[in-house]
Amino acid sequence: MMLHIANVLSAEQVHALRQTIDSGPWSDGRASVGEQGARVKHNRQLPLDHPVAQQAGATVLAALQASPHFFAAALPLRIGAPLFNRYEGGETYGLHVDGAARREQSGWLRTDVSCTVFLSEPDSYEGGELEVVDTYGSHFVKLPAGDAILYPSSSLHQVLPVTSGVRVASVVWLQSMLRDDAQRRQIYELDQSIQSLRSQYGDGPEVLSLTNLYHNLLRMWSQM
Structure with missing residues (x-):
């Protein structure tokens, strides 16, 4: 199931988050993926253990957990630490599937549901659509800043090249009460x-x- 959740973050929260993370220590995004992902991932991200990422991540988690639609659709049992990524100058993340499990500080987390929270307005960059492929075909997602999209972690998906501007987003994986x-x-x-x-x-x-x-x-x- 794919679900668009509007206004997870307010405009003020998005602005504050961007002020916090834009000057952060962005590094090669391939550091957090396996061999398959490293071949197609070309972006930058904040290291999960950096205080900037942890401070911003706490804001994203609090906003998601306050959303009735997020809880109703995802039924989260465990939620991983949010990852912040940045694309510009043709950067992309080619077609891939998320790993079945992620190592978190508290142990392994089975990835049932993926969630992308958009932190850039769609008219501020060209390209950068999230493409999610399922049995009904391809779905292209480019949402207003502060909105989120939920989709099964088992789906093939990609971020198309960002040809101008900057695309910033937060990605969260969670283990649901319902695996199916x-x-x-x-x-x-x-x-x-x-x-x-x-x-x-x-x-x-x-x-x-x-x-x-x-x-x-x-x-x-x-x-x-």
Whole structure:
């Protein structure tokens, strides 16, 4: 499931983040990938252990965790440290798949869901679309600064070359309570239906019945 989440970060938060990270110690992005990724990755990133990346990462994590849509769609069990990347002058990250697991300070994290939070306005750079390939074809994503896109980590994807301007984004990987993407989609759609019905009719018997179904499915399918 791909999901666009608007306004994860406010304009003020984006501005403050860019002030924090733009002068940071950007380094070769190939340092954080394996052999396959290194052949197609040409960008720069902030080292995860640098204080600038950790300070900015805390802001991104807090904003994501405050988003009801992020929680409903991703059902995060564990969230990795945000990575900040930067593309300009033709830099790109060719077609690849994210590794099945990432080593975090707290141990290994299974990558079920990938999340890109855009930190550059789309009219400030040319190219740089995130292309996600699934069974329905290719989807090209270029969102306003502060918006996020969720997509399965199992998807083939790439960042197209940035031919002018600068593309800055944060990428987060998470391990979900539900490993299976189809189950996450069904749970999310059920949740959204419940929220819509509740706003119209309150907690009537039908809404309570659907809420019971939601929690029983989550209890049955979850990997916790």
